[in-house]
Amino acid sequence: MKRTQVALLAALEALIALAISVGVLVVPATLIWAIGTGFSEFWSLFWRSSVDFWLLGHGVHLNVELSADTVAPFGLAGASDPFVLSLAPIGITALVIWLAYRSGTRSADSGHPITALIAGTVTYALLSCGVVFTSGSEIISTDRVTGLIFPPLIFAAAMALGLVVARYRAGERFPLDTLPERLGEPRSTIAFASLRGGALASGALIGVAGLLTAILLLVNYPLIIGLYETTELGVGGGIVITLAQLLYLPTLIIWAASWLIGPGFAVGANSIFSPLGTVAGPLPALPVFGVLPSSSSPLTWILLIVPILCGFLAGLWIRRRRVESGELSMGEGAITAAGSAVVAGVLLGLLAWFAAGAFGPGRLAEMGPTAWLVGLVFAGEILVGALIGLVSGRSVETVEEPRFLSGVSER
Known part of the structure; x- marks a missing residue:
């Protein structure tokens, strides 16, 4: 397979991975917007809430500041003070890792695995960049720096793992294979x-x-x-x-x-x-x-x-x-x-x-x-x-x- 084809396929798989991981949040939010509100609210509010949650699954912290009127019915002391939301929904993390890992295993036999890794990571980084800059609201703000770094980093690590595992199973030797010679037996x-x-x-x-x-x-x-x-x-x-x-x-x-x-x-x-x-x-x-x-x-x-x-x-x-x-x-x-x-x-x-x-x-x-x-x-x-x-x-x-x-x- 030609290098250009490999890069395009890897980019397409990165697009699909991001679409699936974002879609599991945006689709239910859109249904609620359509059925629950009768299209009376701005859809962008539901989009922003969904991608905020998506970023949280990538380890990005959310800074939240609720108004006093919003928290008054709950009776929580100090709820109107700014706080950080950092408990990650690992379900999103696991989904992204699995999709990236599968992309890596499929790209292992393409003939240009490094090209596939670079193309997939760059595509995921560009798409997640668009997600980051459309996130946040009046009450929630995201850390833009970690938002731009963490999503492509997680995707690249999982895709690289898939590449290495697939190539290793195919019989290819890696620098790690020379470890027994360097350490010796039985170490x-x-x-x-x-x-x-x-x-x-x-x-x-x-x-x-x-x-x-x-x-x-x-x-x-x-x-x-x-x-x-x-x-x-x-x-x-x-x-x-x-x-x-x-x-x-x-x-x-x-x-x-x-x-x-x-x-x-x-x-x-x-x-x-x-x-x-x-x-x-x-x-x-x-x-x-x-x-x-x-x-x-x-x-x-x-x-x-x-x-x-x-x-x-x-x-x-x-x-x-x-x-x-x-x-x-x-x-x-x-x-x-x-x-x-x-x-x-x-x-x-x-x-x-x-x-x-x-x-x-x-x-x-x-x-x-x-x-x-x-x-x-x-x-x-x-x-x-x-x-x-x-x-x-x-x-x-x-x-x-x-x-x-x-x-x-x-x-």
């Missing part, structure tokens, strides 16, 4: 096994957290519906709240993972939701917060074993795939278990950092988990579980060969 085996073990433990915990979130949504469904009815937002407001909650669902899953780890998360200043204790204050009027526990019990302490089991799974994998195959000794396996714990702690710490932020004025400026504490505690739990998994079972070296097989082998 290279320890390094790569630590990465895979940490990713395995982190993925297992996120999976359990997602399952726990789904169960809580089903169990507390009547309460959530009751909260919907008390808000009295109407059809249009209900659609907006539901869409926002769906986009924040991955954020809630990371909160659930932080809860399983132990440190928990906050929903407002001076609040904590953790298996070890719950201190809840006034909550935002979002129906999905009906899944939050009102108190803790000694029975919830049992769930603290989940991260240790995730570490056990990683340790068992290290033993079965690396130690029993003879690639690593038991001592080197223990070092790999420690490396896996570090990797898992860093991964969960980064996720917890992105899932925390400000969600409103006053006490709502503190939402989500404490990243460094989540990462540190999770690393310790994975280390304990991985070491248990590593020493479990019989050692291969101690298994004696049956007598009748030894006779056959001698022949």
Whole structure:
């Protein structure tokens, strides 16, 4: 395929990625504008609100300043003071990353992957530039600098990852492939096994957290519906709240993972939701917060074993795939278990950092988990579980060969 064709296709995919990620917000907003207001309001207001939310999903902070008349019915102290909205809807982030990653994998076999990466990134940057300069309103202002940098940066990173993974699977060598020669054995085996073990433990915990979130949504469904009815937002407001909650669902899953780890998360200043204790204050009027526990019990302490089991799974994998195959000794396996714990702690710490932020004025400026504490505690739990998994079972070296097989082998 010619270089020009590759660039045009990559640019088209970047356009589609931005259109889809913006469209999931603009289309419902347009329906509300048409049905809810009867075309009586300016459509630009709904566009600006949608792209503000889109930028928030890319890590761009929003500066909000509400008038005293607007916040008077809510009775929130200090709500008319300027505040920052920074709690990212990770659903938007995940959608953009997936679309960019898929674009990278499709461009890997084009013959000009670097051209595709540059064309896609530049196109996404130009289009997001238009989004940034049409965002904001009288009450919301965006940071233009981060708005121009963060969206193309996220798209470029995800697309580059897709390119590298696709080319690696196709058998192409990268500078990383020379790492085993530079490090030597078994240090290279320890390094790569630590990465895979940490990713395995982190993925297992996120999976359990997602399952726990789904169960809580089903169990507390009547309460959530009751909260919907008390808000009295109407059809249009209900659609907006539901869409926002769906986009924040991955954020809630990371909160659930932080809860399983132990440190928990906050929903407002001076609040904590953790298996070890719950201190809840006034909550935002979002129906999905009906899944939050009102108190803790000694029975919830049992769930603290989940991260240790995730570490056990990683340790068992290290033993079965690396130690029993003879690639690593038991001592080197223990070092790999420690490396896996570090990797898992860093991964969960980064996720917890992105899932925390400000969600409103006053006490709502503190939402989500404490990243460094989540990462540190999770690393310790994975280390304990991985070491248990590593020493479990019989050692291969101690298994004696049956007598009748030894006779056959001698022949």
